[in-house]
Amino acid sequence: MLKVALVGCGKIADDHASAIQRIKGCEIVGVCDREPLMARQFYQRFPVKRYFSDLRELLTEDRPDVVHITTPPQSHFEIATVCLESGCHVYVEKPFTVYASEAQRLISLADQKGLKLTAGHDDQFRHVARRMRSLVQAGYLGGPPIHMESYYCYPIGRSGYAGALLGDPKHWIRTLPGRLLQNIISHGVARIAEFLVSDSPQVVALGFVSPLLKSLGETEIIDELRVIICEEERTTAYFTFSSQMRPALHQFRIYGAKNGLMLDQDEEVLVKLPGRRLVSYAEKFIPPVASAGQYLGNVAKNMRTFLARDFHMKAGMKFLIDLFYRSIVEGSPVPIPYREILLTARIMDLIFAQLAAKEPWTETSRSRPVDTIAN
Amino acid sequence: MNQTAGNDSIIGPDHLILVTGASGFIGSRLVAHLIERGFRNIRCFARSSPALGRLEALCGSPRNIVKIEVMRGNLLSRDDCTAASASAAVIYHLAAGRGEKSIPDAFLNSVVTTRNLMEASLRHHCLRRFVNVSSFTVYTNTQKRKGRLLDETCPVEQHPEERGDAYSFAKAKQEEIVIEYGRRCGLPYVIVRPGYVYGPGNEGITGRVGVSTFGIFLHLGGSNKIPFTFVDNCAEAIALAGLKHGIDGEIFNVVDDDLPSSRQFLRQYKKNVRDFPSIYVPHAASYALCYFWERYYNWSQGQLPPAFNRRVWHASWKKTRYSNEKVKSRLGWAPKVPMAEGLRRHFKACRDKGYNA
Numbered sequence: 001m002l003k004v005a006l007v008g009c010g011k012i013a014d015d016h017a018s019a020i021q022r023i024k025g026c027e028i029v030g031v032c033d034r035e036p037l038m039a040r041q042f043y044q045r046f047p048v049k050r051y052f053s054d055l056r057e058l059l060t061e062d063r064p065d066v067v068h069i070t071t072p073p074q075s076h077f078e079i080a081t082v083c084l085e086s087g088c089h090v091y092v093e094k095p096f097t098v099y100a101s102e103a104q105r106l107i108s109l110a111d112q113k114g115l116k117l118t119a120g121h122d123d124q125f126r127h128v129a130r131r132m133r134s135l136v137q138a139g140y141l142g143g144p145p146i147h148m149e150s151y152y153c154y155p156i157g158r159s160g161y162a163g164a165l166l167g168d169p170k171h172w173i174r175t176l177p178g179r180l181l182q183n184i185i186s187h188g189v190a191r192i193a194e195f196l197v198s199d200s201p202q203v204v205a206l207g208f209v210s211p212l213l214k215s216l217g218e219t220e221i222i223d224e225l226r227v228i229i230c231e232e233e234r235t236t237a238y239f240t241f242s243s244q245m246r247p248a249l250h251q252f253r254i255y256g257a258k259n260g261l262m263l264d265q266d267e268e269v270l271v272k273l274p275g276r277r278l279v280s281y282a283e284k285f286i287p288p289v290a291s292a293g294q295y296l297g298n299v300a301k302n303m304r305t306f307l308a309r310d311f312h313m314k315a316g317m318k319f320l321i322d323l324f325y326r327s328i329v330e331g332s333p334v335p336i337p338y339r340e341i342l343l344t345a346r347i348m349d350l351i352f353a354q355l356a357a358k359e360p361w362t363e364t365s366r367s368r369p370v371d372t373i374a375n
Numbered sequence: 376m377n378q379t380a381g382n383d384s385i386i387g388p389d390h391l392i393l394v395t396g397a398s399g400f401i402g403s404r405l406v407a408h409l410i411e412r413g414f415r416n417i418r419c420f421a422r423s424s425p426a427l428g429r430l431e432a433l434c435g436s437p438r439n440i441v442k443i444e445v446m447r448g449n450l451l452s453r454d455d456c457t458a459a460s461a462s463a464a465v466i467y468h469l470a471a472g473r474g475e476k477s478i479p480d481a482f483l484n485s486v487v488t489t490r491n492l493m494e495a496s497l498r499h500h501c502l503r504r505f506v507n508v509s510s511f512t513v514y515t516n517t518q519k520r521k522g523r524l525l526d527e528t529c530p531v532e533q534h535p536e537e538r539g540d541a542y543s544f545a546k547a548k549q550e551e552i553v554i555e556y557g558r559r560c561g562l563p564y565v566i567v568r569p570g571y572v573y574g575p576g577n578e579g580i581t582g583r584v585g586v587s588t589f590g591i592f593l594h595l596g597g598s599n600k601i602p603f604t605f606v607d608n609c610a611e612a613i614a615l616a617g618l619k620h621g622i623d624g625e626i627f628n629v630v631d632d633d634l635p636s637s638r639q640f641l642r643q644y645k646k647n648v649r650d651f652p653s654i655y656v657p658h659a660a661s662y663a664l665c666y667f668w669e670r671y672y673n674w675s676q677g678q679l680p681p682a683f684n685r686r687v688w689h690a691s692w693k694k695t696r697y698s699n700e701k702v703k704s705r706l707g708w709a710p711k712v713p714m715a716e717g718l719r720r721h722f723k724a725c726r727d728k729g730y731n732a
Contacts, residue, residue, distance in 0.1 A: 009479060010479045010480070010483070011479050011480055013479065014477070014478065018676075018677055021676065022676050035483075035487060037482075037486055037487050037490060037552075038479065038482070038483060038487065041478075041479070041482050041486070041548065042479070045478070164422075167422045168422060168449050170449065306678070309674070309675045309676065309678055311678060312676075312677060
């Protein structure tokens with residue numbers, strides 16, 4: 001029986017516990033939050049053996065095999081280091097770390113200790129994402145990707161999250177280099193990173209505060225972001241984050257030399273985009289019918305998955321955790337290659353560095369070459 | 376004017392009163408009410424900035440010879456709690472986290488904040504009353520009582536986690552910790568449990584009437600009485616709970632008189648605000664829906680959200696009568712805004728806000 005512990009008892013920890021409960025061969029032996037009341041409320045709601053407010057106490061007394069870190073990102077590196085030093089495998093929620101250099105150090109430490117790590121990029125393990133990956137691996141694109149488009153939006157209105165964030169000048173989100181973006185965009189960036197082969201793509205980022213947030217007096221939380229990523233003049237990608245555009249998309253499109261694919265996470269739909277064109281008016285009638293058939297096929301797949309009780313909102317997280325645990329128990333490869341975790345972190349570093357420097361969008365910097373990732 | 380300050384009150388007009396959640400729907404009315412009662416030293420604590428304008432307007436009002444201090448902060452910060460509660464003789468604690476659908480968020484912003492505030496206020500040694508504003512949602516209402524009457528003697532939910540509702544969980548746990556601090560640390564607390572607070576500023580339709588879960592409005596309340604309390608009436612009851620002698624450790628339910636049934640309210644809403652299609656779901660059918668949803672939720676290990684279950688049904692849609700005897704007799708409260716007038720103002724606010732679009 002794999003002994004699991006959770007550190008951090010906030011909102012996302014509930015999703016982790018629910019997913020872990022649905023996985024055989026594991027049990028949550030302990031949870032920890034430096035706020036004892038938060039640890040206790042979690043303990044009262046889930047089948048957990050003990051709760052702690054001190055991490056080292058949890059590690060010493062419960063000796064977990066795996067620790068899930070579900071705290072705010074600023075603490076990920078430090079907590080993961082302590083857990084690895086204590087001999088635990090570690091699942092770190094997204095964003096993996098605040099800086100890519102920290103991610104590199106964690107991976108080195110894990111390798112040195114013979115332990116495993118994974119990042120909470122669970123959206124990449126949703127049913128629809130796995131179907132897309134299978135098609136790409138089967139060569140549906142007709143070669144390496146030529147272009148990708150990743151939309152990862154987060155709708156913000158005048159109340160709710162915006163109210164809490166904007167009304168609190170000390171909110172922990174504000175202390176991240178990428179602020180709001182850093183806490184959200186890693187899912188969308190990781191989708192692109194998965195299909196890049198280079199460690200040093202070029203990144204050009206433009207970000208600004210939306211008119212809505214400006215009207216609420218906000219000046220520092222960037223909630224509109226557009227990014228161009230280019231890999232050795234071979235593969236390009238656009239990344240879009242928006243708090244204001246509707247629909248607030250979570251989509252990924254990938255195009256190869258022969259065909260393309262479109263993944264819609266919200267609708268849990270995967271659509272093939274055939275590259276072959278029909279002649280004349282046939283193009284106007286046959287492909288729309290074929291597309292309608294594809295959508296119906298997606299509905300049928302979703303229904304089957306729902307009836308099989310495997311269509312939870314966080315189905316991807318359960319799958320990722322299950323794969324990670326199996327990689328520990330059976331010695332199989334980690335579900336997310338470390339290269340991909342690092343590349344995601346590096347792209348994010350570059351985006352935030354450009355936003356902080358307000359480059360390359362100022363007049364003076366327009367003629368300068370775009371930044372590249374320094375290894 | 377000056378109905379309470381200095382008379383039948385545990386504090387005088389110049390004692391400092393702290394109101395948390397002061398910029399909110401009820402909080403802003405409470406502050407205005409305290410000023411009307413002649414209290415001249417009020418500290419308004421709130422997190423979000425846009426709504427604070429209303430309070431700041433009160434500060435600048437020439438007719439008020441009162442000191443209103445507007446303090447922005449976060450009750451998750453112990454330093455902010457210490458600053459906010461310094462010298463406060465009475466604390467009205469209205470700030471709470473609804474948490475949307477997240478139990479940890481609601482808990483953090485209701486229970487942890489309350490603990491921080493209580494600890495900070497106890498350290499100052501000048502607190503005379505801590506009024507915790509709770510909700511009817513804490514009642515389990517599963518018992519079969521004679522006449523189906525719900526009052527302060529009714530049991531609260533012992534397993535709020537099983538209801539699956541973030542707000543209910545947080546409110547039940549908040550009350551637990553307030554009572555614990557009362558017992559353990561001598562906190563002089565009073566708990567106020569309003570029913571559904573309505574009026575300009577809260578234009579939605581309470582879930583006790585029905586829900587729009589399936590794209591059409593399911594009318595679940597039927598002939599049930601809805602425990603409405605108009606916001607100004609509620610604010611007055613809360614104010615009195617912080618001022619009256621001899622009520623430490625007491626709990627007060629607040630509902631108005633002449634409660635309309637769910638059906639009456641819905642009919643009036645459609646007539647005065649906007650018409651929309653709705654389907655009446657009889658009690659037996661709504662109970663069956665909750666029962667089967669709960670079974671499916673457990674069988675599928677949470678594939679659907681826990682929106683319906685039997686605990687929710689008992690708390691929200693079971694036929695129940697409500698009593699306001701205790702709040703009337705012990706606090707001398709009476710709803711000054713009659714139900715008909717309250718509903719008229721409420722519907723007008725709904726129209727003004729574009730709910731009839």
